[in-house]
Amino acid sequence: MDDFFSKPRRILLVDDNPNNLKVMSEAIQGYGWQALMATDGESAVEQVEYAAPDLILLDIMMPGIDGFETCRRLKANSITQNIPIIFMTALSDTTDKVKGLEIGAVDYITKPFQQEEVIARLKLHLKISHLTYTLEQSVQERTAELTQSLQQLQQTQLQLIQSEKMSTLGELVAGIGHEINNPIGFISGNCSHIEEYVKDLLRLVNLQQQKLPYPDLETEELLEEIDLEYLAEDLPKLLLSMRQGICRLKDISLSLRTFARSDISSKVKFQIHEGIDSTLMLLKHRLKDQGDRSKIEVVTQYGELPPITCYPGQLNQVFMNIIANAIDAFDDLYQNRSDQKIPNTIMITTSVEHQQQAVTICIEDNALGIPTEVQARIFEPSFTTKPVGKGTGLGLAISHQIIVDKHNGQITCSSTSGQGTKFTITLPI
Structure with a gap:
């Protein structure tokens, strides 16, 4: 505190009496x-x-504006409002003393002056002012530190949640991929053989019908029971449908592997369209008709x-x-407005910004x-407009972190x- 008073302090004296000054x-x-x-x-x-x-x-x-009005103007100005003001007043003016303290003065000194009292009061209020300023600075610095710590904690939590989700998803996909690929490979490998065997059997039946145009009664009954003509026509269609189903399973398996790439540790070259297509494949079941809601058309x-x-x-x-x-x-939308007539559309467009x-x-x-008031908060952690149990409020917060922090890109809504x-x-190439 002695160091504080060793520095020259600037005191403004405001009085119209030259002797007092x-x-x-x-x-x-x-x-x-x-x-x-x-002097005024x-x-x-x-x-x-x-x-x-x-x-x-x-x-x-x-003269002019009195001390009370001068004090009011100083306290109304953000630049000067924190400067301590001590009123100088006559000994008997109790009302003036109270009024001065109410409008922002910190103290008063009575006339005639006692120099020792004046210096003592000045020292006291300079100390108080200095301590108040120091305390405010400390509070601001501590608040800034706590705010930064809170932001770092939130970012760390998001990273942990994201890493855990990707790790869990990667393990799930690896397990599903292993379980699906083996039977798919087995069925796919044998499907061509089955098709050849069926063709051979149908050729044999046709040949027998040509060689034996008049079957016995028991054979006639069996032919009617199994409807050989329809069977011969429909069986190749069933096999074709099975092969399409196998291709569909292969696409799903590939989409899962593409979607949950195990690339957390390092960046790799990637074609964005593959990622979008794999995501749409996994969400395909949700794009179909859902009761009152018609299907959602995705335009790329x-x-x-x-x-x-x-x-x-x-x-x-x-x-x-x-x-x-x-x-x-x-x-x-369809829960609130079941009469919606406009086609449901999700439009996905991609382009290259050559200059950037x-x-x-x-x-x-x-x-x-x-809504406008919600847009400003959609990327905040834990903010959600969905009912309890339907949303965590982390999806867009994690998305923002992935785009901005992990890829030096931008995401806007x-x-x-x-x-x-x-x-x-927007992602840098």
């Missing part, structure tokens, strides 16, 4: 402080802004995109979150849209309530 100025300068002087309220207000005194001694009775307009260096599994998670949210919006050396992915729907929502993702 002279006495107070000598006392202040004798203590090593700098005395600034003003207007000049005092003007001087305070550029001189920035540490404390103000203010007389009440002055792909540009010529080069492969980009990224974390494919994480980007696919972003696509999944955004498209799944769009589907949820259509479900909510970046790719842009836009995912747009024509569902409910997002624009929406018109009642018309639809558009997410735009």
